[in-house]
Amino acid sequence: xxxxxxxxxxxxxxxxxxxxxxxxxxxxxxxxxxxxxxxxxxxxxxxxxxxxxxxxxxxxxxxxxxxxxxxxxxxxxxxxxxxxxxxxxxxxxxxxxxxxxxxxxxxxxxxxxxxxxxxxxxxxxxxxxxxxxxxxxxxxxxxxxxxxxxxxxxxxxxxxxxxxxxxxxxxxxxxxxxxxxxxxxxxxxxxxxxxxxxxxxxxxxxxxxxxxxxxxxxxxxxxxxxxxxxxxxxxxxxxxxxxxxxxxxxxxxxxxxxxxxxxxxxxxxxxxxxxxxxxxxxxxxxxxxxxxxxxxxxxxxxxxxxxx
Amino acid sequence: xxxxxxxxxxxxxxxxxxxxxxxxxxxxxxxxxxxxxxxxxxxxxxxxxxxxxxxxxxxxxxxxxxxxxxxxxxxxxxxxxxxxxxxxxxxxxxxxxxxxxxxxxxxxxxxxxxxxxxxxxxxxxxxxxxxxxxxxxxxxxxxxxxxxxxxxxxxxxxxxxxxxxxxxxxxxxxxxxxxxxxxxxxxxxxxxxxxxxxxxxxxxxxxxxxxxxxxxxxxxxxxxxxxxxxxxxxxxxxxxxxxxxxxxxxxxxxxxxxxxxxxxxxxxxxxxxxxxxxxxxxxxxxxxxxxxxxxxxxxxxxxxxxxxxxxxxxxxxxxxxxxxxxxxxxxxxxxxxxxxxxxxxxxxxxxxxxxxxxxxxxxxxxxxxxxxxxxxxxxxxxxxxxxxxxxxxxxxxxxxxxxxxxxxxxxxxxxxxxxxxxxxxxxxxx
Numbered sequence: 039x040x041x042x043x044x045x046x047x048x049x050x051x052x053x054x055x056x057x058x059x060x061x062x063x064x065x066x067x068x069x070x071x072x073x074x075x076x077x078x079x080x081x082x083x084x085x086x087x088x089x090x091x092x093x094x095x096x097x098x099x100x101x102x103x104x105x106x107x108x109x110x111x112x113x114x115x116x117x118x119x120x121x122x123x124x125x126x127x128x129x130x131x132x133x134x135x136x137x138x139x140x141x142x143x144x145x146x147x148x149x150x151x152x153x154x155x156x157x158x159x160x161x162x163x164x165x166x167x168x169x170x171x172x173x174x175x176x177x178x179x180x181x182x183x184x185x186x187x188x189x190x191x192x193x194x195x196x197x198x199x200x201x202x203x204x205x206x207x208x209x210x211x212x213x214x215x216x217x218x219x220x221x222x223x224x225x226x227x228x229x230x231x232x233x234x235x236x237x238x239x240x241x242x243x244x245x246x247x248x249x250x251x252x253x254x255x256x257x258x259x260x261x262x263x264x265x266x267x268x269x270x271x272x273x274x275x276x277x278x279x280x281x282x283x284x285x286x287x288x289x290x291x292x293x294x295x296x297x298x299x300x301x302x303x304x305x306x307x308x309x310x311x312x313x314x315x316x317x318x319x320x321x322x323x324x325x326x327x328x329x330x331x332x333x334x335x336x337x338x339x340x341x342x343x344x345x346x
Numbered sequence: 347x348x349x350x351x352x353x354x355x356x357x358x359x360x361x362x363x364x365x366x367x368x369x370x371x372x373x374x375x376x377x378x379x380x381x382x383x384x385x386x387x388x389x390x391x392x393x394x395x396x397x398x399x400x401x402x403x404x405x406x407x408x409x410x411x412x413x414x415x416x417x418x419x420x421x422x423x424x425x426x427x428x429x430x431x432x433x434x435x436x437x438x439x440x441x442x443x444x445x446x447x448x449x450x451x452x453x454x455x456x457x458x459x460x461x462x463x464x465x466x467x468x469x470x471x472x473x474x475x476x477x478x479x480x481x482x483x484x485x486x487x488x489x490x491x492x493x494x495x496x497x498x499x500x501x502x503x504x505x506x507x508x509x510x511x512x513x514x515x516x517x518x519x520x521x522x523x524x525x526x527x528x529x530x531x532x533x534x535x536x537x538x539x540x541x542x543x544x545x546x547x548x549x550x551x552x553x554x555x556x557x558x559x560x561x562x563x564x565x566x567x568x569x570x571x572x573x574x575x576x577x578x579x580x581x582x583x584x585x586x587x588x589x590x591x592x593x594x595x596x597x598x599x600x601x602x603x604x605x606x607x608x609x610x611x612x613x614x615x616x617x618x619x620x621x622x623x624x625x626x627x628x629x630x631x632x633x634x635x636x637x638x639x640x641x642x643x644x645x646x647x648x649x650x651x652x653x654x655x656x657x658x659x660x661x662x663x664x665x666x667x668x669x670x671x672x673x674x675x676x677x678x679x680x681x682x683x684x685x686x687x688x689x690x691x692x693x694x695x696x697x698x699x700x701x702x703x704x705x706x707x708x709x710x711x712x713x714x715x716x717x718x719x720x721x722x723x724x725x726x727x728x729x730x731x732x733x734x735x736x737x738x739x740x741x742x743x744x745x746x747x748x749x750x751x752x753x754x755x756x757x758x759x760x761x762x763x764x765x766x767x768x769x770x771x772x773x774x775x776x
């Protein structure tokens with residue numbers, strides 16, 4: 039065993055290198071693996087700034103519902119935010135994606151998920167929660183020209199019923215259990231739960247022709263150019279959230295995700311085994327392997343079946 | 347005087363690298379203020395050796411001016427400072443006090459020293475290395491003091507180059523030395539070596555009559571130092587290389603070769619003694635290729651007291667890879683400015699060497715380019731001196747070397763090229 043900094047031989051269990059005084063029990067670096075991450079969050083061997091809570095975070099609830107958010111490979115920071123909590127009778131999830139062209143978009147998404155999730159947890163309606171989140175994001179703005187902004191999708195699962203509400207291009211999908219949710223050969227095209235205001239845009243998937251597997255429950259609020267047409271923020275005008283309630287016939291998973299995942303869903307075979315957290319991690323790996331162009335946020339809530 | 351200065355370290359850089367970007371450049375601005383008064387305000391101990399060239403070439407008016415200047419320097423010493431006066435020929439001799447140790451400055455000792463200086467006469471050769479070795483010996487008795495020497499010469503060093511180099515190597519780190527060249531017969535190259543080895547300045551005293559002023563100014567600056575020695579401790583990642591560390595303001599001073607390894611990733615670079623002042627340093631780190639989006643600390647800089655290991659200021663040089671070309675191709679203004687100042691210095695040095703070697707074309711090209719850079723970066727004094735050496739036709743842009751250049755102008759250009767301009771707020775040099 040050698041000191042990660044000066045390479046002098048050290049004994050396992052030593053707290054400090056006797057040659058250079060380097061701490062030997064520091065956290066391991068996410069890049070080079072050396073136990074040399076300092077208090078500022080940099081590796082003292084390779085220099086890598088360690089992922090912060092915001093860069094990669096995971097949540098797992100007792101009921102199995104789980105969420106993963108990640109900076110992705112091409113962005114400097116994670117402007118997605120997620121909230122996932124259980125009130126005992128309901129599971130509440132909110133995912134927001136900071137609008138890249140707005141300032142402090144990371145603050146917008148963070149305050150939106152926090153505000154909306156708290157409202158939904160205390161029983162507020164989908165529209166009320168949306169409006170509260172909208173006010174909170176609007177308050178961040180110093181002027182209309184400098185208005186932090188984010189997209190929005192919320193989901194409340196109570197018993198067998200799902201209520202979703204959204205603005206922008208953050209999506210929800212229904213993934214029925216037991217069905218071979220691969221693509222091409224199964225003709226059962228599974229749509230997003232959210233519906234598109236205009237038409238599905240947002241980049242690669244449309245171009246490839248293959249439809250993602252899973253039922254899309256939301257529609258994107260987006261122009262054909264890919265620009266979103268509805269969002270939260272001081273410059274958003276009067277935005278009405280769209281709300282949809284459904285009660286799936288059988289067990290399955292509710293997927294709430296940002297475009298960092300869904301842009302890579304064309305032809306993707308969703309994982310069919312493992313806990314929701316493991317499945318969410320597998321989906322994240324898929325998004326990163328596909329290029330990781332954007333921040334990725336994935337929330338999975340099981341309904342019915344073994345998890346429900 | 348006894349105030350412990352507080353230090354600030356500010357880093358200017360563009361941290362964004364393109365996907366194949368490998369070099370990270372940063373300008374470090376280190377400022378200190380003596381404004382904070384400590385309760386235990388004991389003045390920092392200071393030790394000063396005044397070295398006067400008394401070789402044969404100094405006879406006549408020059409030795410008179412030198413005596414006057416050395417007396418002025420002694421007069422500028424504050425009470426309690428340890429000092430000695432050395433007379434330099436082909437050997438070195440302590441002319442005050444008697445014996446090989448320093449004495450505390452007081453009204454009495456200053457008067458005695460001035461009397462001794464008044465008896466200085468000129469004869470013999472010039473062995474600058476010998477003078478410095480004696481200064482090192484004298485100052486060695488005061489390891490905790492702010493150790494400084496002031497050296498004045500009018501002639502060329504008669505020592506063999508290797509003897510001189512060995513003497514400089516022995517003195518390195520032992521004290522800071524500022525030197526002055528008088529008249530047109532000395533070689534700037536030799537005093538430049540002294541300045542580089544001993545972290546000091548070197549100046550050309552064009553008019554003998556100004557010598558006393560120069561001595562007073564240098565002594566006063568030395569008296570204003572409150573910390574004997576600070577090092578810049580620089581860490582770079584295991585897979586990176588620290589390409590250079592240079593002081594770029596107020597003067598250019600390459601510290602790269604002065605590294606003392608702390609561990610394989612960390613090295614110390616000496617910066618000498620500090621008072622209330624501001625200096626700037628240019629760091630260049632070569633980093634391994636990185637993934638778009640990931641950020642590393644490419645350099646970790648600490649300003650450190652070597653005696654107590656106390657860190658007085660620190661900062662991070664960062665690197666972040668991006669595929670946004672608008673971000674990665676931007677060059678930080680300060681980095682660009684000091685890169686230009688270093689280039690100007692090199693052009694002048696290369697141009698003057700080529701001129702001395704009779705390589706007219708190289709000399710003309712370098713000096714004409716230097717003139718343009720000097721004008722662009724607000725170095726009007728340097729541009730004025732370059733005008734005396736090279737003539738550039740304002741219409742055609744063609745350049746030619748001037749004949750009959752005043753030796754003093756050439757020396758002034760040569761010695762002055764290490765002095766850099768500061769970057770003004772509007773982006774132009776000043």
